Amino acid sequence: MELTVRGLRTPARSGAPVESVLVLHSDAGGRSGIWECTPGSFDSARNGDTELMHFLTGAGTITTADGTVHEIRPGVVLVAPDGWRGTWDIRETVRKVYTIWNTD
Numbered sequence: 001m002e003l004t005v006r007g008l009r010t011p012a013r014s015g016a017p018v019e020s021v022l023v024l025h026s027d028a029g030g031r032s033g034i035w036e037c038t039p040g041s042f043d044s045a046r047n048g049d050t051e052l053m054h055f056l057t058g059a060g061t062i063t064t065a066d067g068t069v070h071e072i073r074p075g076v077v078l079v080a081p082d083g084w085r086g087t088w089d090i091r092e093t094v095r096k097v098y099t100i101w102n103t104d
């Protein structure tokens with residue numbers, strides 16, 4: 001499947017992470033698709049929605065605001081609930097399948 005390059009993830013904490021995406025479904029309730037990002041580090045947050053992620057390829061970590069470190073590797077499934085905040089540190093290009101649903 002061909003993904004569309006969205007561009008540089010800004011602001012990056014380190015490196016120059018580039019995001020690509022393929023939206024498979026989108027409606028008023030949320031969206032799902034495939035997301036990919038090249039190595040680098042950046043902060044992220046969920047505001048008004050929750051995300052379920054299933055990692056297909058890549059390596060890195062996601063560190064939540066409370067200091068919990070989650071390893072990113074193929075097969076890992078994570079949930080980022082509404083209000084979640086964390087830092088991504090991608091060592092090898094990551095690809096995930098995601099579903100995001102609105103919580104408002």
